[in-house]
Amino acid sequence: MNDKIDLLKDIEHGGCSAKLPADKLREIVSQIPVLESPDLMVGSNTSDDAMVMKITDSLAIIQTTDFFPPVCSDPFDFGQIAAANAISDIYAMGGAPLSALNLVMFPSQKYGEEVLLEILRGGAEKVIEAGAVLGGGHTIEDPQIKYGLAVTGTAHPGSIITNCAAKPGEVLILTKPLGTAVVVAGKKIDLVSDEVYEKAISSMKQLNNHACSIMVKSGIMAATDITGFGLCGHACEMALGSGVTLKINLHHLPSFEGVYDMINSGCIPTASFRNLRNVEGKAEFPEHIDYNLKMLALDAQTSGGILMSVKESDSKRILNELIDSGYEYSAIVGEVTERVPEKPPVCLI
Amino acid sequence: MREIDARGQQCPKPLIMTRSALSDKTIEYGFTVLTDNATSKDNIERYLSDNSIKFTTTEKNDCWHIQIEKPGTESVLSEPELHCPVTTGKNRSDHIICIKSRFMGNGSDELGELLMKGFVNTIKEISPLPGEIILYNSGVLLATDDSTLAETFAELHSLGIRITVCGTCADYFSVKDHITTGTISNMYDILSALSNCSRVIYP
Numbered sequence: 001m002n003d004k005i006d007l008l009k010d011i012e013h014g015g016c017s018a019k020l021p022a023d024k025l026r027e028i029v030s031q032i033p034v035l036e037s038p039d040l041m042v043g044s045n046t047s048d049d050a051m052v053m054k055i056t057d058s059l060a061i062i063q064t065t066d067f068f069p070p071v072c073s074d075p076f077d078f079g080q081i082a083a084a085n086a087i088s089d090i091y092a093m094g095g096a097p098l099s100a101l102n103l104v105m106f107p108s109q110k111y112g113e114e115v116l117l118e119i120l121r122g123g124a125e126k127v128i129e130a131g132a133v134l135g136g137g138h139t140i141e142d143p144q145i146k147y148g149l150a151v152t153g154t155a156h157p158g159s160i161i162t163n164c165a166a167k168p169g170e171v172l173i174l175t176k177p178l179g180t181a182v183v184v185a186g187k188k189i190d191l192v193s194d195e196v197y198e199k200a201i202s203s204m205k206q207l208n209n210h211a212c213s214i215m216v217k218s219g220i221m222a223a224t225d226i227t228g229f230g231l232c233g234h235a236c237e238m239a240l241g242s243g244v245t246l247k248i249n250l251h252h253l254p255s256f257e258g259v260y261d262m263i264n265s266g267c268i269p270t271a272s273f274r275n276l277r278n279v280e281g282k283a284e285f286p287e288h289i290d291y292n293l294k295m296l297a298l299d300a301q302t303s304g305g306i307l308m309s310v311k312e313s314d315s316k317r318i319l320n321e322l323i324d325s326g327y328e329y330s331a332i333v334g335e336v337t338e339r340v341p342e343k344p345p346v347c348l349i
Numbered sequence: 350m351r352e353i354d355a356r357g358q359q360c361p362k363p364l365i366m367t368r369s370a371l372s373d374k375t376i377e378y379g380f381t382v383l384t385d386n387a388t389s390k391d392n393i394e395r396y397l398s399d400n401s402i403k404f405t406t407t408e409k410n411d412c413w414h415i416q417i418e419k420p421g422t423e424s425v426l427s428e429p430e431l432h433c434p435v436t437t438g439k440n441r442s443d444h445i446i447c448i449k450s451r452f453m454g455n456g457s458d459e460l461g462e463l464l465m466k467g468f469v470n471t472i473k474e475i476s477p478l479p480g481e482i483i484l485y486n487s488g489v490l491l492a493t494d495d496s497t498l499a500e501t502f503a504e505l506h507s508l509g510i511r512i513t514v515c516g517t518c519a520d521y522f523s524v525k526d527h528i529t530t531g532t533i534s535n536m537y538d539i540l541s542a543l544s545n546c547s548r549v550i551y552p
Contacts, residue, residue, distance in 0.1 A: 185361050266368030266396070270360045273392050280526055291400060 005115055007070035007078055007145060008188050019068075019228035019271070019300070022047075022278045041160060042093070047237040048163050049089040049225055052155075060157040064089035066227075067103045067148020071184055071302045072201055075115045079122025081204040082147045085227065085303035087130045090153035091212035092225035092306055094161035097130045097153045102137025105146040119147050130207055161215060163234075164241035165222035166309035170336040172246065173315065175211045175322055176203055176305025177329040178231060178296050179259030185269040186262050196258050203256070203329075204303040210325035211306045218310065218318055226304035230275040231333075232297040232346060234307060236282040239345035242309075247347045248334035250293040259299075263292040271300035283346040297348060305329075309336055351380040355389065356412060363389035364396055371402070371419065382415045390415065403532060405511055442477040445546045448488035453552045465491065468552045469498050469505075478510060480546065483539055484531070485515035493527040502530045515539060 019025075029044055041060060042052040050064035066086040070078045083100075090097045102123060106116050127134045132151065166172075183200040186192035208225060215223055222242060224234050231253070239246040275298040285294055305327065310318050315332055322330040339345065353370050355363035363384045370380050384390050390406065390413045397404045403418040452461025453468055469491065472479065482505065484492055492502050492514055506512050512531030519525040519533060543549055 188359075189362055189365075191365075264368075266365035267361050268364060268392065268396070270388050270392055273395050276395070 005075060005111070006073040007075060007115075008073050008184070021274055022229055022233065041157065042162055046162065046164050046241045048241070049092040050095075050153075052093060052157075052160050054157045058156060060095075060155050060160060061098075062090050062093045062095040062153040062155060062160075063150070064153075065103065065148065065150040067105075067146050068302070069144055069146050071180075071204065073187070075118035076122040077201050077205065078145075079119040079124075079147060080126045081122075081201070081303050082119075083123040083126035083130075083149055084205055084207050086149035087126070087132070087151050088208045088225045088227075088303060088306075090151055091208040092161065092223055093153070093155065094159055094212060094216050094220075094223075095153035095155035097127075097132035097151055099133045099135055100127045100149045100151045101135060102139070103146075103148050103150060104137060104139040105142035105144065106139060107143050107145065108141060110143075111145070115145075119145070123147065123149065126205070126207070130209060159216060159219075161221055161223045161308075162241070163222065163224040163238040166238055166242035166244050166246070166336045167222070168244055168336050168338045169312065170222070170309040171312050171315045171332050172235075172248065172334040172336065173308050173310055173319060173322065173330060174226070174231065174254065174305050174333045175208070175308075175327040175330045176206070176226070176301075177254040177256050177259075178226075178299055178301060178304070179255040179262075180204055180302050180304065181269045181271055181300040182259050182262050182267055182296075183256055184302075186267050189267075191262060191265075191267055193258065196256055200256050206303075206326065208306050211308070211322060211327060214318060214321050214325065215306070215308055218314055220308050220310055220318075223306050223308035225306050226301045228271065228275075228300045228302075229278060230272065230298040230300055231304075231307065232279050232283050232348070233275050235334075235346045236279055238307065238309070239339075240282070242336075243339055245337045245340050245343065245345055245347060246334055247337060247349060248297065250290065250297060250348050252331055252333045253293065253296055254329035254331045254333075255296055259296065260292055263295050263299075268295050269300065272298045275300060279346070282344050283348060284344040285348050289348070294348070307333075350378070350416070351376050353380055353382045355382055355384045355386075357385065358389070359386065360389050360392060364392050367393050367396070367415075367417070371417070376419065379416060379418045382417065383412055384415070385412045387413075398533060401535075403511075403538075405506075405509060407507055407509060443480040443546050444477075444548045444550060445481045445483055445542060446472065446479045446550045446552070447483045447485075447543065448491065448552060449486055451487040451490050465552065466498060469501050472505060472510075473501075473508060478508060479550070481511040481513060481542060483513045483515070483534075483542065485518050485539070487518075487522070489514050489518045489524060489528070490522060492529075492531055493524045494529045495527065499529065506530045513539060513542065 039054045405416045453464035513534045516533040
């Protein structure tokens with residue numbers, strides 16, 4: 001019934017590409033008052049994926065919200081992706097999703113109600129898959145479709161995974177291929193094959209639930225999910241939060257088939273340039289870098305994978321478990337070293 | 350010069366068209382990209398700077414003309430008015446003004462700073478206009494976004510004058526991110542430009 005619906009038609013920046021620039025955001029957020037609480041375990045000051053409040057000695061709640069304009073043509077797919085993306089922040093903190101609320105902006109004059117139904121149905125099915133309960137939401141009229149969720153999860157206060165706990169000597173594993181923004185931009189101008197597009201869609205729909213279970217089981221303490229600021233941007237947050245240097249090997253980055261060639265042909269979304277400005281001074285690129293790989297590391301991801309910092313001795317086993325759980329592109333992409341003074345916190349080689 | 354018309358196109362199409370022209374072997378020396386999308390203009394400029402490709406941008410009737418010199422070819426941008434008329438009524442020569450310091454002359458730095466300001470502000474009044482202005486050592490500080498001369502340099506740039514900033518110098522003073530007008534360049538290109546022009550003026 002939705003054969004003719006293409007949500008990408010009138011969207012300039014979809015998905016996590018639509019984020020505001022990180023530096024501006026930080027400046028604004030730093031000026032708003034916050035009630036000090038001894039129970040706030042993770043707040044906004046460390047640029048982490050979600051907030052964490054300790055409720056009792058054995059229970060903490062994790063709260064997050066995320067919504068954005070369409071990142072794909074089909075309404076049901078969009079609902080699935082937006083939900084997977086919102087829930088991902090819970091998984092990145094090592095939590096279990098508990099409940100969720102819909103956040104919807106919808107132009108009812110422009111699209112029929114079946115489009116809204118498809119988006120909500122896609123989201124709801126993803127919430128069920130994550131084992132969380134959908135308890136309602138809020139919908140307002142707006143010229144552009146936006147959809148997402150506010151999600152609550154739970155975890156033991158002792159096993160919260162943050163972006164501030166990476167330790168020198170550990171290695172970095174990334175669980176999903178990069179290039180979602182390149183593929184979506186390419187889709188809008190018919191530069192991408194159906195096969196690659198479908199691959200990116202199914203990757204964006206994929207929950208980070210199994211990656212989370214593997215992290216919790218393995219006692220991993222440092223991770224973040226890769227979204228709008230790109231691998232490089234989120235690596236900067238992790239490096240700064242942990243007080244370490246992250247060395248990322250560009251030649252080991254997993255990406256969707258054809259993405260490298262698309263970047264080479266100039267299919268570089270605006271968000272990549274915004275992310276480039278955001279990491280200036282924080283990330284160091286070698287002089288004769290492969291420009292296409294650099295822009296891949298800066299590609300804004302929607303519902304991207306998890307970047308986790310793991311003990312080197314466990315890395316092979318964890319990598320194999322990830323691949324066996326369906327994250328077939330998982331790869332070791334770098335290592336954590338002592339912070340090198342006078343050098344940027346992220347070093348791409 | 351070949352014209353690539355990317356007007357009315359959304360990102361990243363204008364950049365794709367630029368990239369495609371760069372690798373098009375039938376375009377020998379350079380080409381001009383037209384875009385009316387400010388974000389695309391910024392992205393193309395950043396892409397070209399990152400890849401050390403020379404370009405000059407002029408704005409006309411809400412449209413940007415980005416003249417691009419293909420790497421490895423001789424300068425074809427020295428006479429951009431042939432393809433992109435700038436209505437200043439001024440002649441332009443291929444001479445270069447080379448600014449070696451933020452101060453003009455030796456003696457008093459305070460006086461030197463005032464003189465330099467006067468010098469740069471006067472450039473646009475003199476005919477013929479230079480083809481290029483090269484900034485090195487503390488001269489690069491004149492072209493940063495917080496310099497009192499920032500607008501003047503932007504104006505000179507819009508008149509079709511190439512503004513070239515020494516990359517090593519911008520790095521040394523940690524102002525690379527604050528160079529809003531001009532192209533970051535290297536010793537090879539700077540020396541080539543100085544060697545190939547008719548005359549060089551040092552303030």
